[in-house]
Amino acid sequence: MIVVVGVMRFFFLLFVMLISATHLFAADFSFHQQQGTRQGSTLLVIGGIDGDEPGGFHAAATLVTHYQVQRGNLWIVPNLNFESILKRQRGNMNLKFASISKHDHQYQQVQQIKKIITQPQVDLILNLHDGSGFYHPERINSQRNPNRWGQSCVIDQSRIENVRFGNLEHLAEIIIQQINSKTSTQGQNFLLKNMHTATDRKAIAAKKSLSYFAVRNQKPCLSVEASKTHSVSLRTYYHLLALEATMQQMGIHFTRDFQLTPQGVKQIIKDDAVLALVGGRVQLELNNMRTTIKNFPLPETGTPKFTANNPLITLLPADNRYRIHYGNNRLAFINPHFVDLDRSIDSVKMVIDGMLQSVSFGSIVPVKKNFLVKEQQGYRVNVVGFSKPGHPNDGHLPISHAQLKQSYSIDKAGQLYRVEIYRNERFSGMILVDFRQKSVRKEPLIARIHPINLESDQQYN
Numbered sequence: 001m002i003v004v005v006g007v008m009r010f011f012f013l014l015f016v017m018l019i020s021a022t023h024l025f026a027a028d029f030s031f032h033q034q035q036g037t038r039q040g041s042t043l044l045v046i047g048g049i050d051g052d053e054p055g056g057f058h059a060a061a062t063l064v065t066h067y068q069v070q071r072g073n074l075w076i077v078p079n080l081n082f083e084s085i086l087k088r089q090r091g092n093m094n095l096k097f098a099s100i101s102k103h104d105h106q107y108q109q110v111q112q113i114k115k116i117i118t119q120p121q122v123d124l125i126l127n128l129h130d131g132s133g134f135y136h137p138e139r140i141n142s143q144r145n146p147n148r149w150g151q152s153c154v155i156d157q158s159r160i161e162n163v164r165f166g167n168l169e170h171l172a173e174i175i176i177q178q179i180n181s182k183t184s185t186q187g188q189n190f191l192l193k194n195m196h197t198a199t200d201r202k203a204i205a206a207k208k209s210l211s212y213f214a215v216r217n218q219k220p221c222l223s224v225e226a227s228k229t230h231s232v233s234l235r236t237y238y239h240l241l242a243l244e245a246t247m248q249q250m251g252i253h254f255t256r257d258f259q260l261t262p263q264g265v266k267q268i269i270k271d272d273a274v275l276a277l278v279g280g281r282v283q284l285e286l287n288n289m290r291t292t293i294k295n296f297p298l299p300e301t302g303t304p305k306f307t308a309n310n311p312l313i314t315l316l317p318a319d320n321r322y323r324i325h326y327g328n329n330r331l332a333f334i335n336p337h338f339v340d341l342d343r344s345i346d347s348v349k350m351v352i353d354g355m356l357q358s359v360s361f362g363s364i365v366p367v368k369k370n371f372l373v374k375e376q377q378g379y380r381v382n383v384v385g386f387s388k389p390g391h392p393n394d395g396h397l398p399i400s401h402a403q404l405k406q407s408y409s410i411d412k413a414g415q416l417y418r419v420e421i422y423r424n425e426r427f428s429g430m431i432l433v434d435f436r437q438k439s440v441r442k443e444p445l446i447a448r449i450h451p452i453n454l455e456s457d458q459q460y461n
């Protein structure tokens with residue numbers, strides 16, 4: 001019987017980011033728009049204005065990968081200061097919204113986000129941050145006082161007159177109440193922090209911020225600050241509670257494909273860690289990867305094109321090799337072995353634990369006992385980590401986990417191995433054999449991305 005292993009093959013989305021070395025220091029953010037089938041309000045969500053606040057940008061990215069809007073619209077910029085995210089630095093983009101020099105290397109990004117914020121369709125903006133300690137209006141101790149930011153919903157002023165959702169204080173209070181109704185741990189409750197940016201002479205930094213730019217342009221904006229005391233996934237969870245409460249208040253209907261619990265959020269951040277290369281002929285799972293993947297077949301055409309559902313995943317040149325990044329996480333180096341491509345086949349037949357299957361390139365196939373790649377005239381099979389003297393071709397041999405050299409695996413645990421197919425010296429595709437015995441991965445949702453094409457070239461002040 002032939003079973004098509006199609007579930008594991010992803011439908012890669014349109015989000016392809018090409019970042020050349022020269023481009024690195026002005027890495028562009030991505031802009032995703034979800035439009036419901038029913039009309040409604042538009043929420044703009046911004047993550048990653050500060051590059052070292054991963055709770056906020058993982059939450060925004062999760063909206064792209066695991067949420068679907070039915071009514072209303074969700075606009076998402078998950079990685080606004082992508083350059084700083086990749087460098088694992090805060091950056092100072094949030095001080096550039098009152099004035100910015102045309103020579104500033106982030107000038108283009110700041111102008112673009114200003115254009116998005118001021119689009120007539122945008123009803124409300126949610127700006128996601130991770131803040132230190134715990135905000136409290138009175139000083140309790142060094143971690144819990146008025147100068148801390150964590151677990152707060154921040155507004156610049158109580159209200160913007162004559163604007164929908166302009167009652168910022170009221171809206172923030174409802175959102176805070178909803179977050180706190182899901183929080184059982186004492187001392188984790190969110191509180192309202194009103195900066196009184198326009199009238200407080202001490203609010204110098206706040207006057208230069210994105211949120212105050214929005215407010216000055218009659219756009220309601222709330223900032224959410226999850227505490228840096230928490231793990232990244234727990235911060236992401238709090239941000240998602242705030243996002244869902246906000247969408248509810250705006251009448252935006254949505255579905256998600258996971259359980260909104262701290263554990264559920266931790267799992268989807270892991271599930272999203274997938275990168276595809278060579279037009280989907282190669283797919284890598286990025287969890288628990290080795291520091292360096294050697295001798296990796298890649299076409300020699302500048303920086304390799306890649307696709308990833310999650311907009312925080314990217315591949316950057318690093319000397320004569322490439323490095324995979326996922327948000328603030330710097331993952332494996334890939335040492336390329338440059339090859340020409342063969343496109344004559346898209347799959348091979350394999351016997352996996354005794355069952356004959358047709359396996360597409362780019363698949364990650366679970367194996368319990370052993371696997372065998374069927375020999376095909378003119379093609380050579382290279383199972384990386386397996387060698388049998390006198391056998392230049394690893395096809396047609398049953399191979400078990402014990403026969404593979406652990407140091408050649410993709411993952412640190414020695415359970416994920418490369419099977420590469422060549423036609424003469426041309427590379428046809430790769431399959432990963434997975435001895436981890438875990439359940440089959442669910443297919444991720446396809447995210448949508450639209451190019452930024454906003455007409456007005458107006459300047460803001």
Ligand SMILES: [Zn+2]
Pocket residue numbers: 050053128129130
């Ligand atoms: Zn911040």
